[in-house]
Amino acid sequence: MRKAFIDSFIDSLKETFGLVANLPEKCFSFISLSKTGYRVWAPPCTPNCPEGTACPYELILSFKLEEDVFVVALPKNIDRDLKLTPALLIKFLLTVLEILYIPEQKSDNLLITEALQFLANQFNIEFFLFDNKGQLILSQTHSPIQLSTFTLWEKLSQTGEPEGFIKTRWGNFYYRIFTKDGITTGSIVWKTEPAKLEENKFLFHDDSFFTIPGKNPRFLEIKDLVRQIAVTDSTVLLQGESGTGKELFARYIHYLSPRKNHPFIAINCAAIPDNLLESELFGYEDGSFTGARRGGKPGKFELANGGTIFLDEIGDMPLQLQAKLLRVLENRQVERIGATVSRPIDVRIIAATNKNLKELIDAKLFREDLFFRLNVFPVFIPPLRERRDDILLLLDFYLKNICLEQDKPFKIFSPEAIEILQNYDWPGNIRELKNVVTYAVSICKGDIITLHYLPKYLQNGLSSTKSQFGEVKTTHPIIQVDQLKDQLEILLAKYGNSTQSKKLIAQELGISLATLYRWLRKYHLR
Numbered sequence: 001m002r003k004a005f006i007d008s009f010i011d012s013l014k015e016t017f018g019l020v021a022n023l024p025e026k027c028f029s030f031i032s033l034s035k036t037g038y039r040v041w042a043p044p045c046t047p048n049c050p051e052g053t054a055c056p057y058e059l060i061l062s063f064k065l066e067e068d069v070f071v072v073a074l075p076k077n078i079d080r081d082l083k084l085t086p087a088l089l090i091k092f093l094l095t096v097l098e099i100l101y102i103p104e105q106k107s108d109n110l111l112i113t114e115a116l117q118f119l120a121n122q123f124n125i126e127f128f129l130f131d132n133k134g135q136l137i138l139s140q141t142h143s144p145i146q147l148s149t150f151t152l153w154e155k156l157s158q159t160g161e162p163e164g165f166i167k168t169r170w171g172n173f174y175y176r177i178f179t180k181d182g183i184t185t186g187s188i189v190w191k192t193e194p195a196k197l198e199e200n201k202f203l204f205h206d207d208s209f210f211t212i213p214g215k216n217p218r219f220l221e222i223k224d225l226v227r228q229i230a231v232t233d234s235t236v237l238l239q240g241e242s243g244t245g246k247e248l249f250a251r252y253i254h255y256l257s258p259r260k261n262h263p264f265i266a267i268n269c270a271a272i273p274d275n276l277l278e279s280e281l282f283g284y285e286d287g288s289f290t291g292a293r294r295g296g297k298p299g300k301f302e303l304a305n306g307g308t309i310f311l312d313e314i315g316d317m318p319l320q321l322q323a324k325l326l327r328v329l330e331n332r333q334v335e336r337i338g339a340t341v342s343r344p345i346d347v348r349i350i351a352a353t354n355k356n357l358k359e360l361i362d363a364k365l366f367r368e369d370l371f372f373r374l375n376v377f378p379v380f381i382p383p384l385r386e387r388r389d390d391i392l393l394l395l396d397f398y399l400k401n402i403c404l405e406q407d408k409p410f411k412i413f414s415p416e417a418i419e420i421l422q423n424y425d426w427p428g429n430i431r432e433l434k435n436v437v438t439y440a441v442s443i444c445k446g447d448i449i450t451l452h453y454l455p456k457y458l459q460n461g462l463s464s465t466k467s468q469f470g471e472v473k474t475t476h477p478i479i480q481v482d483q484l485k486d487q488l489e490i491l492l493a494k495y496g497n498s499t500q501s502k503k504l505i506a507q508e509l510g511i512s513l514a515t516l517y518r519w520l521r522k523y524h525l526r
């Protein structure tokens with residue numbers, strides 16, 4: 001058991017940090033084990049170490065397994081410029097905890113829980129580790145205000161998702177629930193310090209957390225299909241309006257494919273002038289044209305070798321290049337401009353377009369044979385207005401994401417703002433939604449994003465969006481009610497309970513005092 005534990009632990013270290021170094025012999029004289037059999041060091045390990053702060057390691061873990069002593073060191077600057085950040089540590093600890101978290105066998109987790117506490121301390125992370133019944137196993141807090149773990153656990157129990165955010169009066173928390181064989185074994189909740197983008201990036205962008213939000217049944221079917229296609233080597237043609245997520249899906253496919261550790265190269269065929277597109281795609285040989293770089297230059301196809309090339313806006317590719325692309329697809333070889341020989345390539349092709357390729361074929365602007373070559377796996381991504389049930393989810397996703405990026409406390413939308421956003425047409429799809437949330441978060445100083453903080457064109461468009469999409473729904477079950485109640489609680493905490501305070505709250509919410517009293521009665525807040 002212990003051996004398996006250590007093996008998984010080291011595997012997790014490697015997986016998270018990419019590299020785990022073997023410590024030089026000379027270091028061992030400075031490293032001792034504690035009575036408990038392990039120790040975590042932030043070098044220098046002792047004041048006597050001649051290396052001192054010049055030590056090339058960020059962190060050293062030493063531990064004894066039966067008679068063997070293991071020392072694992074994380075180098076400070078490996079080639080990809082690893083920085084030991086709180087986010088990276090949490091990711092690592094989550095990986096380890098998920099593999100090993102067995103509440104009944106706490107002794108086996110001693111190392112990791114100690115390490116967790118040590119690291120939390122080093123990096124100022126506040127966290128709480130619960131067992132499956134909500135009992136606190138381990139915690140680390142710095143807040144002068146004592147956080148009620150009961151409240152935290154209660155909120156956690158209501159979430160229903162394996163990971164996500166909890167907003168409390170004491171700050172914002174991120175949580176992760178652990179399960180083993182489908183049974184909840186425990187959970188960890190940690191406070192998202194006023195997050196720095198770089199440090200928390202992994203939560204949203206790192207490969208191992210790669211996710212495409214969306215719960216609409218049609219969208220889920222597409223995600224399923226894409227997951228199946230991803231593991232094959234087939235060419236994929238992604239179709240959908242601008243901003244629907246074609247590039248995101250292309251990256252998703254690449255990440256899920258066996259090519260994931262090789263390059264993903266994207267090129268937008270519409271953004272590059274026709275005369276440059278050819279050399280960008282296929283490269284050129286030395287001296288093949290005036291101004292050509294000495295020694296020649298590889299094209300995107302060569303750069304993507306072993307990986308995936310994403311040809312965005314393929315409908316805009318000039319006809320003469322379409323012929324050349326067709327040859328690449330058929331022969332799996334590229335010929336640089338000016339070359340006499342072809343080079344073999346091993347590249348998966350994903351193409352995307354927001355145009356109707358059939359119409360372009362009819363207009364003789366797109367080659368039919370190329371279309372058939374590309375259209376091996378067609379994927380249609382629906383516009384946002386056809387999956388309205390995802391609007392709230394995406395708003396929520398971006399709201400949290402952008403608050404973290406901008407280092408701001410979490411905010412919520414007022415019911416009126418949600419009403420407008422929910423009923424808007426979103427011609428620019430998710431890109432537009434993301435921009436609207438970014439705009440609102442940037443200018444809103446309070447906790448609640450009211451109508452006032454939406455771009456003017458949305459504020460003015462209320463009546464037209466109403467008539468365009470029929471009756472505006474006035475309730476959005478669960479989320480809206482929860483949000484409204486939370487929002488009222490926050491404002492009461494902020495302004496107090498007096499009549500004067502309520503006037504201020506009503507003003508901030510843009511509602512009448514009578515409406516505010518009605519809402520307070522409804523949620524038993526007065």
Ligand SMILES: Nc1ncnc2c1ncn2[C@@H]1O[C@H](COP(=O)(O)OP(=O)(O)OP(=O)(O)O)[C@@H](O)[C@H]1O
Nearest residue numbers: 212213214241242243244245246247248354430431
């Ligand atoms: N399902 C989704 N969930 C969250 N964000 C998404 C989703 N789909 C797209 N996005 C975001 O929306 C923006 C636009 O996505 P993307 O660039 O992939 O769209 P596109 O269809 O390729 O657009 P275009 O045709 O204009 O190139 C990106 O910031 C992307 O991260």
